Amino acid sequence: MMNCKEATRMVSEGLDRELALGEKFRLRLHLLICDYCRNFSRQGEFLRRAARSAAKRKADD
Template identity: 65%
Template sequence: MMNCKQASEMASQQLDRELGLRQRLGLKLHLLICRYCRNYARQLAFLHRAAPKLQAYIESRDEHRLTEQQKEKLRQVLQPRD
């Protein structure tokens, strides 16, 4: 059985790449029994969807208010790391 650390890692990885069958099933099973990881996975997916929109917004609307340096900093914060 996958533990919470592995499950959160898989939840993060599945946003960037296709997981193997065993990993997908392991994650699904873990999410069924663990609400903490379920919440985490949901929030992660939300951020993953929201980040590009926020980035586009920053670039289109705030270009007169933010310096290049500030925008770069925001981009770094929004960039998913692993």
């Protein structure tokens, strides 16, 4: 089973690159049982979206 350290690292990496199928699967399993990492993952996606829309807004100016 993946531990929290690995899981948070996977989440961060997943924001930068496409994770391998096995990695995604292992991460999913961990997120199912771990509130902390689920939150971390949600925040990561939120931050990425926010950064993206900020960049887009800048490009639209």
